[in-house]
Amino acid sequence: xxxMSKKSVADILAAARKADAKGDSATASADVVSAxxxxxxxxxxxxxxxxxxxxxxxxxGGGRLSVAEMLAAARAQKEGGAAAAAPKAKEKPAAKPAAAxxxxxxxxxxxAAAVAEPLDTQSILASARKSTKPGPMTKAEAxxxxxxxxxxxxxxxxxEAIVVPPMPVKPAYAKPGAKPSKEExxxxxxxxxxxxxxxxxxxxxxxxxxxxxxxxxxxxxPNILREPPSRFSVGTADxxxxxxxxxxxxAQFGVWIVNTEYNGQQQIVALKSVCTHLGCTPNxxxxxxxxxxxxxxxxxxxxxxNFEGPAPRPLERYAISIASxxxxxxxxxxxxxxxxxxxxxxxxxxxx
Ligand code: FES
Numbered sequence: 044x045x046x047m048s049k050k051s052v053a054d055i056l057a058a059a060r061k062a063d064a065k066g067d068s069a070t071a072s073a074d075v076v077s078a079x080x081x082x083x084x085x086x087x088x089x090x091x092x093x094x095x096x097x098x099x100x101x102x103x104g105g106g107r108l109s110v111a112e113m114l115a116a117a118r119a120q121k122e123g124g125a126a127a128a129a130p131k132a133k134e135k136p137a138a139k140p141a142a143a144x145x146x147x148x149x150x151x152x153x154x155a156a157a158v159a160e161p162l163d164t165q166s167i168l169a170s171a172r173k174s175t176k177p178g179p180m181t182k183a184e185a186x187x188x189x190x191x192x193x194x195x196x197x198x199x200x201x202x203e204a205i206v207v208p209p210m211p212v213k214p215a216y217a218k219p220g221a222k223p224s225k226e227e228x229x230x231x232x233x234x235x236x237x238x239x240x241x242x243x244x245x246x247x248x249x250x251x252x253x254x255x256x257x258x259x260x261x262x263x264x265p266n267i268l269r270e271p272p273s274r275f276s277v278g279t280a281d282x283x284x285x286x287x288x289x290x291x292x293x294a295q296f297g298v299w300i301v302n303t304e305y306n307g308q309q310q311i312v313a314l315k316s317v318c319t320h321l322g323c324t325p326n327x328x329x330x331x332x333x334x335x336x337x338x339x340x341x342x343x344x345x346x347x348x349n350f351e352g353p354a355p356r357p358l359e360r361y362a363i364s365i366a367s368x369x370x371x372x373x374x375x376x377x378x379x380x381x382x383x384x385x386x387x388x389x390x391x392x393x394x395x
Contacts, residue, residue: 059110271296273375280371280393283311288327288345298361298373299327299334302395303346310392313361313373314347320354334358348381357381360391 166181215221223231275292277300283289289300299314314334318325323338333350334343341352348357362377371393379385386392 056110056114059113274372276366276368276370276372277313278370280311280365280395283371285309285395286345288329290327292373296373296375297324298375300371300373301345301347305346305386305392309395311363311371311395312347312392313363315359315361315378317359318354319349319356319358320352325358360386362390363393364390365393 216223216227275296277289277292283300283302285302285304287302292298292300293316297316299316300311301314302309302311304310305312316324318336318338318341320336320339320341323336325334325336325341325343327333328335332345334345334347336342336352336354339353341349341354343349343354343358347360349355357380360379360381362374362379364372364374366372377390379388379391
């Protein structure tokens with residue numbers, strides 16, 4: 044018996060099946076009888092004693108119980124209570140096989156229903172909070188436990204929960220048809236005046252910033268002094284008749300082209316339009332046939348010799364020559380000073 048009580052249900056079942064196959068009644072009855080005893084051992088002390096009593100595990104009309112019948116009887120004992128079930132199994136072992144399939148099928152149906160209906164978070168949480176049923180439960184069970192509030196009841200509860208404060212009293216100026224008082228008008232004017240100053244300030248700031256940006260951008264580019272070329276053509280010699288002072292090139296190149304006589308020789312020369320006193324620009328006075336400096340009154344003859352005013356020396360000449368195309372070409376990179384005797388240089392004049 045001690046060995047029997049240590050056997051598991053799987054061992055008992057294996058032994059019972061083996062007995063059924065062999066048809067050995069003696070072995071089968073002994074092994075099979077131990078099955079309900081094992082089940083009973085788990086339930087009550089009375090059931091532990093049952094194997095001896097359950098030994099005649101036969102049907103009322105005679106015959107041996109099948110394995111299925113004996114298992115159904117054992118489960119019925121477990122569910123119905125060990126104390127009550129043990130004697131019943133002892134007295135009516137044959138009656139249980141009929142109820143066994145139903146008892147066996149009942150928990151299977153519950154498990155199937157639980158598996159069929161999907162579990163959700165709400166049901167799990169409700170189960171955990173209520174703890175009326177341990178473990179997961181179906182949505183329907185969770186809803187029944189949680190007793191969900193109807194939408195209308197929810198709204199009513201929400202209305203009760205929200206306490207709406209009373210609206211503030213409108214000030215006098217906000218009422219329809221109300222006219223602002225003198226103080227209010229004064230305050231508005233002061234506000235507008237202040238805002239105007241603020242706007243002017245912002246405009247000034249934006250302008251300053253824009254100018255500063257432009258200056259910065261200009262700083263990125265190099266300072267390039269664009270000057271006219273030092274060599275340029277003034278046309279053929281026939282365009283400069285004797286005694287003429289041509290002023291067309293004064294503004295752009297700072298030079299007069301003069302057909303004049305110097306030392307008994309008729310020459311075409313290029314006079315530099317810069318006063319030899321302090322660097323002002325003299326003017327050609329056709330009526331007086333002289334160059335006159337507007338700064339300090341220095342005067343120069345048509346050939347450039349100084350004759351009045353503070354100018355200490357004659358005007359300077361630029362280099363002049365006949366180009367390959369026959370035109371007169373002036374070169375400002377080279378100057379000739381009369382006091383240095385440079386005007387006798389053939390490069391300083393074109394003989395006519
Ligand atoms: Fe011409 Fe002084 S600069 S007279």
